[in-house]
Amino acid sequence: MNKLLHKKQMAQNVTEYTFNAPDVVRNAKAGQFIVLRVDQKGERVPFTIFDYDKEKGTLKILVQTVGFSTQKLSRLNEGDYVSDIVGPLGLPTDLSFAKKVVLIGGGIGAAVIHPQSKVLKKANIDVDVILGARDSSLIMYEEDFKKYANNVYVMTDNGSLGEKGNVVDKLRYLIETGSNYDVVFAVGPLMMMKAVSNFTKTYSLKTIISMNSIMIDGIGMCGGCRLTVGGETKYACVDGPEFDAHLIDFDEAIMRSRLYQEEEKACRLRGEKND
Numbered sequence: 001m002n003k004l005l006h007k008k009q010m011a012q013n014v015t016e017y018t019f020n021a022p023d024v025v026r027n028a029k030a031g032q033f034i035v036l037r038v039d040q041k042g043e044r045v046p047f048t049i050f051d052y053d054k055e056k057g058t059l060k061i062l063v064q065t066v067g068f069s070t071q072k073l074s075r076l077n078e079g080d081y082v083s084d085i086v087g088p089l090g091l092p093t094d095l096s097f098a099k100k101v102v103l104i105g106g107g108i109g110a111a112v113i114h115p116q117s118k119v120l121k122k123a124n125i126d127v128d129v130i131l132g133a134r135d136s137s138l139i140m141y142e143e144d145f146k147k148y149a150n151n152v153y154v155m156t157d158n159g160s161l162g163e164k165g166n167v168v169d170k171l172r173y174l175i176e177t178g179s180n181y182d183v184v185f186a187v188g189p190l191m192m193m194k195a196v197s198n199f200t201k202t203y204s205l206k207t208i209i210s211m212n213s214i215m216i217d218g219i220g221m222c223g224g225c226r227l228t229v230g231g232e233t234k235y236a237c238v239d240g241p242e243f244d245a246h247l248i249d250f251d252e253a254i255m256r257s258r259l260y261q262e263e264e265k266a267c268r269l270r271g272e273k274n275d
């Protein structure tokens, strides 16, 4: 059982949760994830580790309330308990070879790049951050990122915050005006990551993305996170969640992700009736 210590609404349908989870955070590293069950009958749901404090034994995750289990989680109050949290899982990120990195977070993708920004700052690696979203209500942690990054750029589709445009527009501008990044690390919707990857391919610029969004049970049992990387079959939860973007078959991943949308909708409706 893990106690929910703190709950904070960050955007519409996006909540930051802080749990007491000393055993999980003891060995946690940026890029890894946990699997949480709200109650004993609940499904196992993977979440990226957003932040952790090893001394206090606390773990933060950022959750978009979109499905049955995340709705159940959203109904918990501070002081309540979840059944269990397992982790850390997945391979940690290693950007120690880099000299200058640009982190790109689309919407809730900010949750994945956040721990990276802290690690890079600590390692004295230059880092810029580009945050992108549909509108200002989905831009999160801008001030927080300023503590770790040299520059934080905000892009919104409608121009309601930062500049009007998307993250690729900004990346193109930065590269064309001399920002000599050696790694791009991008996390967000599959379409966004595909667009970033297609763009950086033209510069042969190393690009890493996280496929955390396609994971379902997170423990290698369901097969839901299967993807093709460099012509080989991989599983995001076991072999990733991070991969070389230029090797990923994004079209296949996008098609597979759509297969589960109907199932999730049906599950949500069934759950609402039984709750």
Ligand code: FES
Pocket (backbone or CB within 6 Å): 214, 215, 216, 217, 218, 219, 220, 221, 222, 223, 224, 225, 226, 235, 236, 237, 238
């Ligand atoms: Fe189920 Fe990877 S998430 S096999």
